[in-house]
Amino acid sequence: KAGVTQTPRYLIKTRGQQVTLSCSPISGHRSVSWYQQTPGQGLQFLFEYFSETQRNKGNFPGRFSGRQFSNSRSEMNVSTLELGDSALYLCASSLTTDTGELFFGEGSRLTVL
């Protein structure tokens, strides 16, 4: 069974640009969560989607948005990039929304110059 796939793995952007990251969950998993990982803040929850609906949202500004498609694939978008958005963005999938057993992708490492 294929794992969680995130694309792209690495990307470099400049301030003010926008970026879209993609996540394909494990087949059959309907819940997708996104986390931002930085050395200073650790793992911060961004949002969670289940069956195309956002169930939960973390404390991030409106520049951070996401969506989920009918095939459970998810995308997150960050607009008007800032230097502080440089981070590893991790996607995780699970069968349901409340097991706590998340399956993580390898992440998309974003560098903002």
Added chain:
Amino acid sequence: AQSVAQPEDQVNVAEGNPLTVKCTYSVSGNPYLFWYVQYPNRGLQFLLKYITGDNLVKGSYGFEAEFNKSQTSFHLKKPSALVSDSALYFCAVRDDNQGGKLIFGQGTELSVKP
């Protein structure tokens, strides 16, 4: 608010020795606790969880964790460390007041030397 704390940024252990990675929690209600491991340049991998029942939980790769309600702790343990156990370890709690999302600790870097 639910939270977990990992008091040690780094733990150093000699190969073959037992290891402990500490985690304390603060929750209202019953705690649902987890341990995850992250190897360099990889995503997190689930190790084990405590929901209810036996206080000693066994997980992947020979790891186990002990739930202690009186000390509000959920320490990760392994009887004999391997060099390949070197990684970043995260404790997490499920926040049922916020839709069941996981709240992670800051992480503990485990270094096992030969």
